[in-house]
Amino acid sequence: MFATLIYAANDTKPGCQSGCGNVTIPYPFGIGDGCYIDKGFEITCTKSFITNFLQPFLVASNLKVYEITLDQVYVQLWGARTCFLNSGETSSIGYNLKGGPFTLSSTNNKLTTVGCDMYAYITDLDTQNRMSGCVSLCQEGNTYETNGSCSGFGCCQTTIPSGMKAFNITMVSINTPNKFWSIAYCSIVMVEQGLEIDTNIVPFKGITNFSKSSGLNWAIGNKTCNNINWRETCGNNSYCIDSPYGQGFRCNCNLGYRGNPYLPKGCQGAVGGVGVFLVLALVFQIHRKLKKRKKLMLKKKFFKRNGGLLLEQQISSGGRNAEKSRIFVTQELEKATNNFNESRVLGKGGHGTVYKGMLSNGRVVAIKKSKIVDESQIGQFINELVILSQINHRHVVRLLGYCLETEVPLLVYEFVSNGTLSKHLHVKDHISSISWRDRLRIMKEVAGALSYLHSSASTPIFHRDIKSSNILLDENYRAKVSDFGISRSVSYEQTHLTTLVQGTFGYLDPGYFHSGQFTEKSDVYSFGIVVVELLTGQKPVSVTRSEEEANLAMHYISSVKEDRVFEVLETRVANEARKEEIQVVARLAKKCLKLVGKKRPTMKEVVTQLENLREL
Template sequence: MEVVVMLGHGLLLVVAYCTAATAVPSSECQRQCGNVEILYPFGIGTNCSMPGGFGVTCQLDQNGFSKPFIVGRELLDISLTNSTIRVLNPITTYCYNDSTSEQLMLNGTTTVTSDIDRNSPFHFSDVRNKFTVIGCNTLGFIANNNSGSEYLTGCFSYCSRNMSNQTDNSCSGLGCCQTGIPKGMDFSLVNLCVIKDDASNTSQTREGVGQRCSYAVLMEAAAFSFRTKYITTTEFRDMAAGRAPAVLDWFIANETCEVAERNLSGSYACCSANSKCSDATSVSVGYVCNCSRGYEGNPYLPDGCKDVDECNIGRPCPSDGVCHNTVGGYRCSCPTGRKYSQSNNTCVPNTGLIIGVTMGFLGLMIFSLCGYMIYQKRKLKKVKQEYFRQHGGLILFETMKSEKGLAFTVFSEDELRQATNNYHKSRIIGKGGHGTVYKGVVKGKPVAIKRCTLIDERQKKEFGQEMLILSQINHKNIVKLVGCCLEVEVPVLVYEYIPNGTMYELIHGRNQELQISFSTLLRVAQEAAEGLSFLHSYASPPILHGDVKTANILLDENYMVKVSDFGASILAPSDKEQYVTMVQGTAGYLDPEYMQTCQLTEKSDVYSFGVILLEVLIGEVPLKLYGPETKRSLTSNFLSAMKENSLSTVVPSHISEQESTELIRGLAELATNCLDMCSSNRPSMKEIADELSRLRKLSIHPWVQLTMEETESQRLLRGPAHTSFETESSVIEYSGPDGANQLINPASSFYAR
C-alpha cells in the first residue's frame, strides 16, 4: 500500500512539474484549424503551445477557408512520432515565352530566399527533403549559412532537342535533377540560372512548346514525381500557388536528454509517466519525446501516453488461445493441457515432463563432462606447470581448446617410447634443422615421430606454432598431423608416415642412372602446387608455408605428394597487415623481397615454388658451392638465359629432345613469372596449379606420335607417352641402364630437412 501511495505522489509531482514548467494548455485551447489537428506542444493562442516557437496561427484564405501557419509557411500536418511537420515551401520559378518570334534570352537568373528563424526549433529535414531543379539547360543552386557553417550545392538539368526524350517519373538529369542537403539546414538561398542553348534556338525545337519554365525548390522527396509537361507548362508553379510540400524536423530545447532529465522541475518536456526521452538526430544538441513501448498518444502531456490494447489490434495470439491485455503489453494463454509457444505463436502440447527429463540428462552430461575435464586437468597439472610454460604449450593448449578444440590425439610419453623402441637410433629416418624424425607404429599404423632438438626460446615457440597450424589442415597433398605429446621436456609431434622419399631425391637422387620421366615430375609439381594453393586460399585462416623447397615435398605409398615441414610457417594476419619476422628459410629458395622487408607473404611461397619449377625443368640444385660464380645460382643463370632468349642453353638435351617446345616454353614462362622481383606481379598458387594442369596435358599427349614400327621397349623409354601417365597414374617409372622399365623405390629418408 505504501508503494502505491509513493508512486501516486511521484506521478502527481511529475504532473505538477510539467504544469508549471511547460504551461500545459487548457481544454479551451483551439485544437483544429481547417483540416489540420494541432497537437501539443503546438498550439493556437496564448498559453496554448509550448514556449520556444511552437505557436501556430489560424488564418482565413481568400476563399474563406481556415489554414494554419507556422514559421511563415502553411502547416499541412504534425507528426509527434517522427518529430516532424510538413509545410508548403516557396518554389523559385523562371519562365519565358518562345511562341513569339523574339530572340531567346541568353540567360536568366532569379533568386528566392527561404529562411527559418535560427532561434526556432525547426530545421529542414536532410532525410526527407531533396533540392529539386526542373527545366531545360537549368542550373540551380542552394546555399545555407547556418551559424557560420556555410554550404553550397546544386545540380544541372538538360534537355535534348527532341522533347520526347524526356520521360515521366525520371529525375536523373534529363529535364529534372535532384541533390541532397546537409543536416540542420535552417536558411536556404535558392538561385536559378537558365542558360541559352544555340542548338535549341530553332523554330523546329520551339514549335508547339509554348511557355517553357524552369523551377528550383527544396521539397519533400516522397511528394515529388516528375512530369514532362512541367517543362512546357506552368503546372508545377501553379501547384499549391507556387509552393511545394517540405518536411521540417523539430526538437525540444538546446540540451540533451541527460541534462534535461536532471531538471524535472524546470523545462523537461516529457511529461507523461510512460514517455521516454531521446536525443534529436537532426541537430547536435536537443531532444524529443516519445511514448514507451506498448503505449501511444502524446508524450508532452501528463498521462498523454495511453496503454495500447494489443488484443483489439489484429490477433496477436493463436486462434485457439486467449489474449489478455496488460499494462504496456499483453500475454497469451492456451486451453488446459496445452502451452503457449512464443517462438512460433501457437498452442502446443505441454512438454514439461520431456523438458524436465531432457534438462536432467543435460545436467548429467554436463556433470560428467565437468568431471572428465577435472580428471584431465589433474592428470596434466604437473606438465602445465613445468613443460607447458617452457615451450608456450599452456597458452596454445587453452587457445586450441576454446577456439578450435582438440583435433588430434594427445599421446603419452610411454606410448611414443614403445612405438620407437625407446627412440632407438635404428628408427631414425631423418634429421634436419627443426628436429629428429623416428619411424614408429601406434595402434598398428606407421607414424613419423618428430622430436624438436632446438630448445631456445624461439624454437620452443615454433613447436607450438607448427602444432597449431597443422591441426587445422585436412588436404590430400598436405602431410597430416596425427597428434602430439605434451608430457616431455622436448616437444614431440606425430605425423602420418610418408614412405617414398622426397621430390629432391626424385630430381637429384644419388643414382644418376635413374631417369625419371618428365611427366612424372610435372605431376609431382602440380600436386605440390595444389597443396600450397589450399594453404593460401582455402585454409582458415590462410597459412603461409615459409620454407617451400623440394626437400619438403614428400611422396606417400601411392607416390602422391605431401607438403611437409611447417616450422617456418605463419598464419596470414586477418587485418591484412603483415607481421615483421626474422627471415627464415633455405638459401636458394628465399624471396628477395622477403629478405629485404622481413615480411612473409603468399607471394614469397610463389617465388620459392618458381625455384622448384627450375629444378624440374633444368635438373640442377638451386645453389652450388662450386664452379664459376656466375653459374652458382640456378635462378640467376635461368633468368639471364631467358633475357637473352637462349633457353636451350640451360635446358638439358634429353628434355628438349623428348618434350614439345610449347611445353618447355610454357614451363619456363611460368617459372619466370613466379620469380618476378615484384611480388605483386607473381601469379597465385591457384593459377600456378591450373597452368601446370594444362602443361601436363601437353606432356601426356605430345605432338610426336608413335609409329607402327616402334617396339614396345622404345615406346616405354619415351616416358611421357606411357599409358600409366595417360591415365594420370601415380606410379613412377624410369628407364634403367638395360632399357627395361623399373619401379622407383627411393631411400626412406624423406623427412631429412
C-alpha cells in the first residue's frame, strides 16, 4: 500500500490576504491587523504609480518585497551609484534594518563594485567598523572585459559578514579621472544576490546585468528556545531551533511533516493503512539512533566545517607547535563567557567577535568567535591558529588554545587589558592619555615584533594588516601585535606573495595595492603609517579633514619636505618630545612611506634606528 502525503494549501492565517501582486505572503508575515505575528512582520500592499501593479512593502523599513520564504525575505536592491568623484572623495548611502526582525544575509549577498579605481566598503553603524571591502582598478588602454569574473580589475566582489542591522555602503575614489574615461566615468556598488557579470561589460560604462533583490535573514523575537515558551508560537508537529543568524528563534516541522510551522495546523503528514505502522516504526528507529549519535555527529560536522581537517594538514606539513596548544571544550568556554553574553564583548571585526572570559582556574582570557560559517572564510581562522602557535615573542599576542567542535571556530588567547592603540590615540574632545615616552617605546616594541616575524621566526611571516587597531596595550601601555587572520608564512627563498589585495584602506602599501605583490616592505609601509599616527594623533584617512589633508600619509610627507613637521604634531607630542627625537622619528617615518618598496628600510634596520635614539 502506498502512503500519500498531504500538505497545507494555504500558508496564511484564516481570513487573511494570501498575497500581493505575484508575491505570496506566508505567516508570520501578513497584511492587515491580526494577520502578522508582530509589527516587524507587517506587510502593506500598494499599487505602483508607474506599472499600476500591486506591490508589497515591509512597513517597518518601507522596503519593496520581491519574495518571502520561511528562510529569507528578498527586498529591493541595496546600492549606491556615483560619477566623476575626484581622488579621495567619497559617496555614501546608509541603510537601517532596526525596528524589524531582519539582518543582512551573508550567504545571498556580496559587496560588488563596478568601475575604475574605486574602493568600496561596508561599515557597521553600531561599531563604526569597516566590515568588508574591495578595490576595482583600471588601466589606460585596457577595456577589461570581465568574462564572467569580478576579480578586481574593472569589477570587484567580496563577501560580507552576517548579522548587521544598520550599515553604510561607501565608495572612495582612489584616482582622479583622466582623459581615457572622463567621458563616461561611472561606478556602482551594491549588496546583491547572485550577481553574474555580463561578459562584454566595460567597467567605466556602468553595469547592465544584475539581480534586483537582496536577501535578509529573519527570526522571531530576541530570545532563544530555552528562554521562552515557544509552543505559543510554533504549531502542532513542530519544534524550535535557535536562529543561526544571531538573536531570536525559528520553527521547523517535525521529521515526516511539511508545511508552515508557524500556523496551528501548518505541519501536516497523512498516511494510511500498513503505511502508518511502517513509517512510524522506521521513524522511531531513526529517531533513537539519531538521538544517541547526535552529539558525536555534530562535533564531527563542526570539526570538519570549521577547518579541523585543514588544521591537521597544517600540523603534519610543518605547523607542529599547534599540537601544543590546548584544546578547549565547548562547555568550558560557554561558562567562561556567560554563554557568550553581549556584556562580555571586547570588540567586533570583519571576521569575528572577541569576548572576555574567565577560565575555571581564574585566568582571564580573550575568546575570538567567528561570525560566519562560510567555508571560504574558515581558512583565515586556521591560518591565524597555526601562525600564532609558531610565534614566541613578548610583544605578539599569545595563543592559548582553540575549539573547533562548536558551531563556529573559537580561538583562545591571552587577555590584553587596555584596549587598542587606536582607541587611545583617537580620543574625541581631549588629548590622548599616551605620553611621548610611551609612544616612543610602543614604536620600538611593534618594530621589534615585526622584525622578529620577518627575520627570526621559524618561517618568515608577513602580517599584512598592521594598523593601530591591531596593536593591543596592557595596563602599562606595552604593545602586543594581534589579529593574524590574513597573515601568511613564506619560505626564505620567496621575496613576495601574489594575492588578491587584502588589508585596511589607509594602511595599504601603494605598490601592493597596484601589483597584488606583498613583500616584507609592505609591512614596513603600514608600520610607517602607525608611526605617523603616533606623531600626529590623526587617523590615516578622514573625510572630515580638508581635501589636501584627507590622506594622512601624503599630507605628512609634504609637511616633512616643506620642513613643517612640527606643525602637524599632536599637542602632547609637541610639548613632551625633544626636537632631536622628533627629527629622527620623522625622517624614519618618511623612509618607511617611500612609494618604491626597495627604498624602504627593513624592519631590522628600523629597530636599529629607533634604538639609536637612546644615544641622543
